[in-house]
Amino acid sequence: MELHEFITATLSEIQQGVQAAINNTIAKGVNGAINPVWGTTKDIGAKQIQNINFDVAVTVVEKTSGSVEGGIKVVGVRLGGSGSGATESTQVSRIQFSIPVIPPVTTIKNE
Numbered sequence: 001m002e003l004h005e006f007i008t009a010t011l012s013e014i015q016q017g018v019q020a021a022i023n024n025t026i027a028k029g030v031n032g033a034i035n036p037v038w039g040t041t042k043d044i045g046a047k048q049i050q051n052i053n054f055d056v057a058v059t060v061v062e063k064t065s066g067s068v069e070g071g072i073k074v075v076g077v078r079l080g081g082s083g084s085g086a087t088e089s090t091q092v093s094r095i096q097f098s099i100p101v102i103p104p105v106t107t108i109k110n111e
Helices: 003-027
Strands: 036-038 050-063 088-101 106-108
Touching: 003 050, 003 088
Parallel strands: 036 106
Antiparallel strands: 050 088
C-alpha cells in the first residue's frame, strides 16, 4: 500500500467512524454525546481541532533477483519461513507527523 493510500484510508475511516458512532448513539437514544459542541454548527471552529498523530515504519527492500520499485510503501509484517535464492537488503525508517482535523461533532443547543 502506498503511503498516500494509507493516510487517505486512515483519515477517512476515522471521520466515518466518529460520524457513525454519533449517528448510532442518537438513533438509540443513548444519554451523552460524542465530541460535543455547545451551540450550533456555526460555533464549530479552531477549538475543535484535534491532531491525528502518525508514526509509520517505512521499509525499503532491495532484492538482487528482482527489480526495485520506487515510492514509499506501508507494509504489514509477515512471519514465517520459505526458501529463496535471492539476496535481500532491508532498510527501515520511521516517519512521524500530525494532521490537524475537526472530527464530526454532536451539537448541543444552549437553552
